[in-house]
Structure formats: C-alpha cells, structure tokens
Amino acid sequence: MYWEESKECMTREDLEQLQLERLQATLFRVATHVPFYRNTFRKMKVDPDGFRSLAELRSLPYTTKEDLRQNYPYGMFAVPLRDVVRVHASSGTTGMATVVGYTKNDIKNWAGLVARVLTAAGLTKDDVVQIAFGYGLFTGGFGLHYGAELLGASVIPISSGNTRRQIQIMQDFKTTALVCTPSYALVLADTMLEMGINTNALSLKYGLFGAEPWSEAMRQEIRNKLHITPTDNYGLSEIMGPGVAGECRECNGLHINEDHFLVELVDPDTLEPVEPGEVGELVITTLTKEAFPVIRYRTRDLTRLLPGVCPCGRTLQRMSRVMGRTDDMLIIKGVNVFPSQIENVLFEIEGTAPHYQIVVERQDHQDKATVLVEVNESLFFDEMKKQRALVEEIKKRLATELGIAVEVRLVEEKSLERTEGKSKRVVDKRKI
Ligand code: DLL
Numbered sequence: 001m002y003w004e005e006s007k008e009c010m011t012r013e014d015l016e017q018l019q020l021e022r023l024q025a026t027l028f029r030v031a032t033h034v035p036f037y038r039n040t041f042r043k044m045k046v047d048p049d050g051f052r053s054l055a056e057l058r059s060l061p062y063t064t065k066e067d068l069r070q071n072y073p074y075g076m077f078a079v080p081l082r083d084v085v086r087v088h089a090s091s092g093t094t095g096m097a098t099v100v101g102y103t104k105n106d107i108k109n110w111a112g113l114v115a116r117v118l119t120a121a122g123l124t125k126d127d128v129v130q131i132a133f134g135y136g137l138f139t140g141g142f143g144l145h146y147g148a149e150l151l152g153a154s155v156i157p158i159s160s161g162n163t164r165r166q167i168q169i170m171q172d173f174k175t176t177a178l179v180c181t182p183s184y185a186l187v188l189a190d191t192m193l194e195m196g197i198n199t200n201a202l203s204l205k206y207g208l209f210g211a212e213p214w215s216e217a218m219r220q221e222i223r224n225k226l227h228i229t230p231t232d233n234y235g236l237s238e239i240m241g242p243g244v245a246g247e248c249r250e251c252n253g254l255h256i257n258e259d260h261f262l263v264e265l266v267d268p269d270t271l272e273p274v275e276p277g278e279v280g281e282l283v284i285t286t287l288t289k290e291a292f293p294v295i296r297y298r299t300r301d302l303t304r305l306l307p308g309v310c311p312c313g314r315t316l317q318r319m320s321r322v323m324g325r326t327d328d329m330l331i332i333k334g335v336n337v338f339p340s341q342i343e344n345v346l347f348e349i350e351g352t353a354p355h356y357q358i359v360v361e362r363q364d365h366q367d368k369a370t371v372l373v374e375v376n377e378s379l380f381f382d383e384m385k386k387q388r389a390l391v392e393e394i395k396k397r398l399a400t401e402l403g404i405a406v407e408v409r410l411v412e413e414k415s416l417e418r419t420e421g422k423s424k425r426v427v428d429k430r431k432i
Contacts (some may be wrong), residue, residue: 001113001124001151002112002116002118002119002150002151002210003116003119003126003127004116005257005412006019006199006305007317008313008314008316009115009256009313009314009315011283011315013090013129014352014365015259015315017052017259018256018259018289019259020053020054020263021262022052022259022260022287022288023051023057023262023285023287023413024284025052026285026287026288026293026295027048027295028048028049029078029290030048030078030293030295031048031254031413032259033078033079034075034076034077034078034185034293035075036067036071036075036076036246037061037149037295038369040061041061042362043144044060044061044077045412046060046061050085054262055212057262057264057285058060058273058336060285060295060296060300061295061296062271062283062295062296062297063160063294063295063296063298064297064298064299065098065238065298065300068098068238068294069096069098070364071247071330071358072096072097072098072099073097074099074101076122076291076292076294077101077291077292078290079290079291080276080424081101082301083103083104083290083291084099084101084102084103084291085102085107086101086102086104086107086142087099087100087101087137088100088102088137088139088142088237088241089137089237089401090137090138090139090236090238090336091231091335091336091338091402096342096410097137098237098238100139100237100238100291100292101291101292102291103290105149105290105373106240106288106289106290106292107146108242109201109241109260109289110143110146110241111146111149111150112140112144112147112150112241113147113149113240113243113260114143114147114148114150114243114244115147115148115150115151116147116243116257117147117233117242117243117245117246117257117313118144118147118148118151118153118196118208118246119151119391120231120246120247120248120249120255120312120314121177121229121231121233121246121247121248121249122204122205122206122231122249122398123148123153123177123208124151124152124153124231125151125152125153126153126157126176127148127151127153127154127176127205127206128153128154128169128173128175128176128177128203128219129144129148129153129154129155129156129175129176129177129178129179130158130166130169130173130175130178130179131144131145131148131155131156131157131158131159131179131180132158132159132160132166132178132180132184133159133160133179133180133181133211133334134146134159134160134334134428135157135159137182138237138318138335139158139235139237139240139241139242139334140210140211140241141159141160142241143235143240143241143242143243144179144208144242145157145174147242147243148179149269150290150383153347154355155173156169156173160180160184160334163187163188163191163257163292164191165196166188167191167192167197170188170202170204171197171202172349174203175202175204176205176206177205177206177207177208177209178204178206178208178226178228179207179208179209181210181211181212181334181364182209182210182211182212182214182218182219182222182230182232183212183214183333183334183365183366183367183432184334184365185207185209185222185226185230186218186221186225186365187212187221187227187364187365187366189221189222189225189226190225190364190365197209197228197280199225199226199230200227202226202227204226204227204379205228205229205375206228206229206231207222207226207228207229207230207264208229208230208231208233208246209222209231209233210232210234210235210242210246210317211242212234212322213321213322213323213329213331213336213404213432214232214431214432215321217432218432219232219251222342227266229251231246231247231248231249231251232246232247232251232254232321233245233246233247233254233324234246234254234301234321236327238292238294238297238299238301239261239284239294239297239299240261240286240289243257244256244257244261244284244408245257245319248310248312248314249312249321250310252306252310252313252318253306253310253318253319253320254318254319254320254321255310255314255316255317255318256316256318256319257316258315258316258317259287259316259324260286260287260288260289261284261285261286261287261306262285262286262287262431263282263283263285263317263319264282264283264284264285264296264303265278265279265280265281265282265283265303265305266280266281266283266304267281268280268281268298268326275305276307277307278304279302279303279304279323280302280304281298281299281300281302281305281326282299282301282302282303282322283296283297283298283299284296284297284299284320285297290396298324300321300326300327300329301322301323301324301325301326302318302322302323302324302325302326302332303320303323304317304320304323305317305318305319305320306318306319306320308384310394313316321382328425328426330335330360330369330426330428332357332360332367332369332404333366333367333404335402335404337358337369337402337404339358339425339426341356341401341402342356342371342398342401342402342425343425344358344401345394345397346373346394347403348397349390349393349394351375351376351379351390352373352374352375352390352394353373353374353375353376354373355373355374355411355413355414355418356371356373356374356418356425357372357416357417357424357425357426357427358370358371358372358406358425358426358427359371359372359427359429359431360426360427360428360429360430361430362429362432363429367430368393368407369404369406369407369409370406370407370409370415371394371398371406371407371408371409372409372410372411373394373408373409373410373411374411374412374413374415375390375410375412375413376410376413376415377389377412377413387410390410391409391410392409395407395408
C-alpha cells in the first residue's frame with residue numbers, strides 16, 4: 001500500500017497553505033530559469049516575489065501547447081540538461097512534439113503519485129501488474145511501471161499490442177491487475193471470450209484504465225466481461241503523465257493530487273472561472289516539478305469538480321471523468337492525433353488537394369481511422385497502379401507522422417463537404 005495520509009487527507013486550510021508555499025517556490029523557479037515565464041511575467045507586470053495568496057493565481061499568465069511548441073525542444077526546461085534524467089514527448093498540433101523532462105526528484109515524485117493512484121484503486125505489493133501501455137516517449141508505460149514498482153507489486157512490462165501473447169501471459173503469470181486503455185481492455189476481453197477462455201478463472205482483480213475518454217457504459221461492459229473493478233486514471237505528459245488524478249474504489253470521480261497540482265476550471269471562451277459544479281476546461285499549475293514546471297496550463301480537457309466528501313477518507317478534490325476536449329485533438333488507439341498533422345503530410349504530397357476528412361470508427365472496440373483524401377481529377381482517372389502507389393505513399397507518411405496506422409481512400413476532387421465556416425475535418429462515429 002502507498003498511502004500518504006498526511007497529504008491525501010489534509011484539511012483544506014493546511015492544503016492551501018502547502019499549495020501557496022509550493023506555488024511561491026515554483027514561481028521563483030520559473031522566473032529565474034525559464035525565459036518564457038520571465039518575459040511574460042515582465043510584460044504582465046507579475047511580481048513573483050510579491051505573491052501572497054492563492055487568489056492571486058488569476059493574475060498569472062496561461063500556458064498553452066503552442067507556447068510549449070514555440071520553445072521546442074528544451075526552451076521550457078527550468079534546469080540544465082545535466083540535471084534531467086528522463087525525457088518524454090507527446091504529439092503536437094503541427095507535427096512538432098512537446099518535449100518534457102524530469103529530474104531525479106521529479107521521477108521520485110511521479111512514482112509516488114502513480115503509486116497513490118494504484119493504491120486508491122485497491123492494489124498492494126501482493127499484486128501482479130501487467131502494464132500493456134506502450135513504453136517509449138509516451139508517458140503511460142514508464143509512468144505506471146515506476147509507480148507499481150514503488151508500491152512493491154510484481155511488474156510485467158509487456159508493453160502494448162500482441163493481444164494473444166497478453167492473454168497467454170495474463171493466464172500463465174497470474175496477473176491480478178491490468179493497466180491499459182479502456183478500449184484495449186475490451187479488445188482483450190472479447191478475444192478471450194472468442195478463444196473460449198473462462199474469464200472467471202483468471203486471477204485478475206483490478207483494471208486501471210486511462211489515456212483516452214471512456215464512459216460508464218464501457219466500465220459496466222468491462223466489469224461484466226472481466227469480473228474486475230475498473231477504475232479511471234487521468235494525466236497528461238505536459239503536466240507529468242499518469243498520476244495527476246485517479247479514482248478510488250468508490251468509483252465516484254478522480255481524486256486530484258492537489259498537493260502537487262493546483263487546478264482551476266475555466267470557461268474556454270471567456271477564460272473566467274466557471275460556477276462551482278459547472279463543466280469547464282481544466283487548467284493545471286504544477287507545484288513541485290523541477291525540470292518542467294508549468295503555470296496555468298490549459299489542458300483543453302473538459303470536466304467538472306465534484307462536491308461532497310468521499311467515503312474513502314481522502315480529502316483531495318474529485319473531478320468527473322473527462323467529458324471531451326475544447327480543441328480538435330483526437331485520441332485514436334490511445335495516441336493523440338491532431339488533424340493538422342494530417343494536413344501537413346498531405347501538403348507535402350504532390351497530386352493531393354488540401355481537402356481531407358478523417359473518419360474514426362470503433363469496430364470490435366478497436367479504433368479504426370480512415371483518411372479520405374481529395375486528389376486532382378487527372379490522378380483520379382489515372383491507372384489503378386498509380387492510385388495504389390499514391391495510397392501506399394500517403395499511408396506510409398501518415399504512419400510515420402502520427403505513430404499509428406490509418407486507412408487511406410482517394411476521393412474525387414470537390415466530393416468532400418465544403419462548409420461556409422470551419423471545414424468539417426473530423427467525423428467521429430465512435431459511441432463510447
Ligand atoms: O495519456 C497520460 C496517461 C497515460 C494517462 C496512461 C493515464 C494513463 P498524453 O499522451 O499526453 O498523456 O495524453 C493526454 O489524454 O489531455 C486527455 O485528453 C487524454 N486522457 C488521459 N487520461 C484520460 C482519461 C497520457 N482517464 C490526454 N480519460 C489528456 C479521458 C484522458 N481522457
């Protein structure tokens with residue numbers, strides 16, 4: 001068990017005092033070491049030394065993904081690279097990734113927060129944890145791995161994919177906790193049922209799912225098929241990765257690790273705070289990050305802060321499951337995809353018109369994305385061989401750019417719907 005009672009069950013007053021102290025230290029750190037913040041503070045006449053109450057948070061600037069992009073790769077780091085022990089990255093809006101770094105201490109804190117989330121979900125050192133998130137630049141695999149190890153659990157770092165092997169290992173190694181995206185949990189469940197495996201006979205007890213949106217209906221389906229208690233956990237690379245918030249066994253919202261992250265909910269248009277209980281965009285300020293602190297980061301994720309106390313004893317504020325995004329970012333097979341990335345690829349390929357549409361469906365719980373691409377008339381009536389070569393070329397380039405395989409279909413010029421205003425680039429048919 002990884003139960004930090006002195007932090008997870010604090011009174012609001014003590015928590016706010018801790019947050020204020022940590023925020024003051026963070027402001028000092030970014031003003032001293034990150035030119036972006038130093039300049040923005042100067043422009044906005046923010047005096048980081050004169051910061052006396054949490055209410056003053058609203059006078060601080062927001063940070064957006066675009067700001068991070070403009071400081072690619074290391075411009076937002078608050079420590080020299082020699083103090084950075086790990087680098088991760090997430091996809092950016094125009095093909096440029098957002099690079100994030102961690103000091104030794106950041107990694108230690110990260111593991112602790114993930115261990116908290118795992119404990120809240122019910123795990124202990126007696127568990128055998130199968131981590132079916134990708135290991136690599138994505139924060140999911142390593143983030144959960146370090147947390148589970150700190151907890152003392154037995155970790156199986158199987159990484160993502162290879163469903164039959166996952167199932168074999170789950171049976172043979174007596175996995176008790178599955179960690180992956182919720183949609184992949186259903187793929188595993190359905191494959192097992194197809195294979196005639198009695199899921200009741202598995203050792204599986206827990207499922208920690210995150211990295212993509214899901215619903216209560218999906219939770220119910222996973223519960224019924226795998227006979228486990230699925231819990232939701234949330235995070236994002238720009239803030240840390242997994243470990244930002246997670247559900248406890250009550251399954252009534254995700255406890256936010258507020259001693260490390262200060263949250264606000266704002267109206268995405270006016271940027272004014274929303275009324276208590278209303279849906280708003282989650283804005284997060286990191287309180288302990290050394291290598292990559294961020295001030296008022298606009299996550300683009302929509303959620304609600306939940307009222308009342310949780311029977312589990314944690315006093316940390318709960319948020320509802322993420323209900324959607326305020327931008328056009330899609331999460332396909334757990335991978336973040338921006339339509340603008342597709343546009344960039346097509347722009348570089350001769351013969352394609354700058355009109356495309358991405359259609360996302362869910363078949364057998366698996367995401368399937370098809371990009372419809374308008375091609376010049378001459379090409380459309382060209383021989384099949386040429387068309388096929390073009391499809392392959394686009395597929396290959398898209399796979400490299402997006403990190404996932406997508407289908408490509410060529411369509412005639414002007415056949416995709418044109419609208420007066422914003423063109424409809426995305427058709428998301430997934431019902432989750
Ligand atoms: O997905 C970190 C993570 C890994 C969280 C494993 C949980 C488990 P990114 O790749 O940067 O980081 O994507 C972050 O994914 O802004 C949300 O839009 C979405 N997201 C993450 N967790 C959830 C969730 C990781 N539980 C983006 N529910 C975020 C809904 C989620 N959406």
